[in-house]
Amino acid sequence: xxxxxxxxxxxxxxxxxxxxxxxxxxxxxxxxxxxxxxxxxxxxxxxxxxxxxxxxxxxxxxxxxxxxxxxxxxxxxxxxxxxxxxxxxxxxxxxxxxxxxxxxxxxxxxxxxxxxxxxxxxxxxxxxxxxxxxxxxxxxxxxxxxxxxxxxxxxxxxxxxxxxxxxxxxxxxxxxxxxxxxxxxxxxxxxxxxxxxxxxxxxxxxxxxxxxxxxxxxxxxxxxxxxxxxxxxxxxxxxxxxxxxxxxxxxxxxxxxxxxxxxxxxxxxxxxxxxxxxxxxxxxxxxxxxxxxxxxxxxxxxxxxxxxxxxxxxxxxxxxxxxxxxxxxxxxxxxxxxxxxxxxxxxxxxxxxxxxxxxxxxxxxxxxxxxxxxxxxxxxxxxxxxxxxxxxxxxxxxxxxxxxxxxxxxxxxxxxxxxxxxxxxxxxxxxxxxxxxxxxxxxxxxxxxxxxxxxxxxxxxxxxxxxxxxxxxxxxxxxxxxxxxxxxxxxxxxxxxxxxxxxxxxxxxxxxxxxxxxxxxxxxxxxxxxxxxxxxxxxxxxxxxxxxxxxxxxxxxxxxxxxxxxxxxxxxxxxxxxxxxxxxxxxxxxxxxxxxxxxxxxxxxxxxxxxxxxxxxxxxxxxxxxxxxxxxxxxxxxxxxxxxxxxxxxxxxx
Numbered sequence: 229x230x231x232x233x234x235x236x237x238x239x240x241x242x243x244x245x246x247x248x249x250x251x252x253x254x255x256x257x258x259x260x261x262x263x264x265x266x267x268x269x270x271x272x273x274x275x276x277x278x279x280x281x282x283x284x285x286x287x288x289x290x291x292x293x294x295x296x297x298x299x300x301x302x303x304x305x306x307x308x309x310x311x312x313x314x315x316x317x318x319x320x321x322x323x324x325x326x327x328x329x330x331x332x333x334x335x336x337x338x339x340x341x342x343x344x345x346x347x348x349x350x351x352x353x354x355x356x357x358x359x360x361x362x363x364x365x366x367x368x369x370x371x372x373x374x375x376x377x378x379x380x381x382x383x384x385x386x387x388x389x390x391x392x393x394x395x396x397x398x399x400x401x402x403x404x405x406x407x408x409x410x411x412x413x414x415x416x417x418x419x420x421x422x423x424x425x426x427x428x429x430x431x432x433x434x435x436x437x438x439x440x441x442x443x444x445x446x447x448x449x450x451x452x453x454x455x456x457x458x459x460x461x462x463x464x465x466x467x468x469x470x471x472x473x474x475x476x477x478x479x480x481x482x483x484x485x486x487x488x489x490x491x492x493x494x495x496x497x498x499x500x501x502x503x504x505x506x507x508x509x510x511x512x513x514x515x516x517x518x519x520x521x522x523x524x525x526x527x528x529x530x531x532x533x534x535x536x537x538x539x540x541x542x543x544x545x546x547x548x549x550x551x552x553x554x555x556x557x558x559x560x561x562x563x564x565x566x567x568x569x570x571x572x573x574x575x576x577x578x579x580x581x582x583x584x585x586x587x588x589x590x591x592x593x594x595x596x597x598x599x600x601x602x603x604x605x606x607x608x609x610x611x612x613x614x615x616x617x618x619x620x621x622x623x624x625x626x627x628x629x630x631x632x633x634x635x636x637x638x639x640x641x642x643x644x645x646x647x648x649x650x651x652x653x654x655x656x657x658x659x660x661x662x663x664x665x666x667x668x669x670x671x672x673x674x675x676x677x678x679x680x681x682x683x684x685x686x687x688x689x690x691x692x693x694x695x696x697x698x699x700x701x702x703x704x705x706x707x708x709x710x711x712x713x714x715x716x717x718x719x720x721x722x723x724x725x726x727x728x729x730x731x732x733x734x735x736x737x738x739x740x741x742x743x744x745x746x747x748x749x750x751x752x753x754x755x756x757x758x759x760x761x762x763x764x765x766x767x768x769x770x771x772x773x774x775x776x777x778x779x780x781x782x783x784x785x786x787x788x789x790x791x792x793x794x795x796x797x798x799x800x801x802x803x804x805x806x807x808x809x810x811x812x813x814x815x816x817x818x819x820x821x822x823x824x825x826x827x828x829x830x831x832x833x834x835x836x837x838x839x840x841x842x843x844x845x846x847x848x849x850x851x852x853x854x855x856x857x858x859x860x861x862x863x864x865x866x867x868x869x870x871x872x873x874x875x876x877x878x879x880x881x882x
Contacts, residue, residue, distance in 0.1 A: 253278045305505060305506050307645060318544055324543050337553075340553045341553070347487060350516045354509075354512070354540050355509070357498060358510075361391060364496045368495075370533035371517070379391070441474065471496045474497050483565075504545045565596070568597040568645070571653050572595075576594040597648075633656050651669055652688065683712065689719060698727070707812065715730070726748070729745070797816060
């Protein structure tokens with residue numbers, strides 16, 4: 229038996245041991261469902277997991293195990309499971325009747341799309357992304373009077389016959405049952421080849437160029453967006469329509485989708501999946517004249533493209549779409565898109581680094597909240613990605629499942645949602661190797677001031693192996709005034725692999741005395757006692773610590789001061805046009821533009837020249853930010869005044 233076969237046998241055995249109820253249900257499903265599943269990608273060997281519920285970025289199987297969800301129901305759930313706004317929308321829609329003729333809701337949803345999505349002059353709704361693709365191609369052919377469609381190798385545009393070609397990076401058709409005639413008008417090109425696109429557009433029978441602006445299925449190889457711009461220019465000159473399939477890019481790369489992200493407005497755009505956050509709804513948007521071919525009132529004026537469907541505008545789906553789009557727009561304003569993109573990069577880098585530590589090859593491409601991995605050495609391209617070992621990917625998927633991480637079966641994708649946290653990402657990375665022994669969680673985080681709700685800390689703990697130690701650094705716990713925060717004492721008391729660390733250097737003001745403390749299970753305390761230095765804490769520090777704890781008036785005054793000046797300082801700095809990361813600690817992270825004149829380095833130099841020292845945080849991967857501790861009344865006002873003057877001076881200089 230080969231080493232791979234031995235590993236496969238071991239992982240399969242671990243999966244069967246972990247999921248006896250899923251095994252029972254799969255046996256039952258096979259007698260009713262084809263292959264025991266309702267879709268090809270939902271099956272994996274030896275049998276799929278059967279899930280019972282979800283919340284945020286996590287799901288629970290029928291055997292009671294928690295999983296970090298990077299599948300998200302086929303990438304639908306950008307807001308995570310059971311997002312409050314969506315639950316309210318579903319309840320409201322169901323109370324009215326899930327399927328009623330309500331043009332009012334459809335009109336409101338279309339108006340929101342017009343406001344958010346570039347080029348959305350008119351809208352049509354459908355049941356899914358696949359149906360939206362079919363309709364967009366029909367509209368394009370009707371409008372231009374042409375037949376051919378250019379698509380790019382390695383891209384997926386739904387399961388309609390003509391689109392199931394070129395998915396593997398070659399001009400192959402996926403699966404049986406597709407007649408040759410279905411794909412004869414499909415022209416396959418390599419993404420990024422401007423010369424080939426220019427030559428193909430010389431054929432005046434090309435109706436449209438169909439492009440996934442994220443190149444998701446093709447590997448996330450989009451570069452800087454220059455090819456998108458070139459395609460826009462070339463199609464316009466050729467009288468060919470440019471169609472963006474935004475089913476993946478839409479609402480993930482930006483609230484306005486790939487068009488907003490890359491600064492390119494297509495003639496038509498297609499939406500699905502994240503559009504209504506999992507409810508069954510797709511959309512085609514675009515130019516009024518092109519969309520006009522579907523206008524039933526204008527049949528006598530020109531070509532008419534038929535499009536209809538029973539459930540195209542269900543009340544529940546429409547209300548969910550409205551709730552989701554409001555959420556997306558607000559999150560973009562709050563900088564949440566930058567946060568989940570950073571989480572994706574952290575995951576991609578962590579996966580690659582962990583594999584490298586074990587002498588294994590892995591390359592990760594990231595775009596927005598999406599990570600796509602390739603088990604190859606170095607950067608992937610069409611040809612190299614197409615030979616990725618599928619058996620390895622399948623086994624990797626199952627191995628992750630046994631460690632509490634859910635990805636798309638047989639896929640090399642990780643999809644993140646706004647519900648994912650840093651703790652989730654660290655847990656995924658920790659799940660990759662049994663050599664991971666300690667997971668540190670800085671909560672609240674330094675230098676961002678952000679925090680993880682304790683429900684998520686518990687989920688992180690549940691996803692760790694019993695032999696992995698969770699260390700909760702709660703140095704700033706005293707400042708936090710959120711109902712969903714706990715420092716970690718209860719988790720330490722109820723588990724054998726959790727340590728909570730605290731300090732006297734923050735709210736107690738004893739930084740120079742180097743006094744800290746931890747609460748942990750007795751066996752861990754025994755180890756710490758044996759490896760500590762002989763005189764690790766001084767007598768004066770201990771005496772000062774006792775005095776500090778007795779002085780609760782100082783603690784209460786410090787908290788009250790911070791409760792007033794933290795929001796005041798944050799608000800005043802935001803009024804200057806600078807972004808501030810929401811903080812629960814006694815400090816804030818101020819973000820500056822990434823340019824020399826107005827950036828963090830220039831701001832730091834200016835502040836120092838005025839007697840104000842902040843903390844540079846480039847070493848934390850935040851080169852464009854400065855960390856400010858909340859100070860006295862006069863100190864806070866002085867910082868705001870100095871930053872206002874810097875903004876004015878830097879603006880004049882630029």
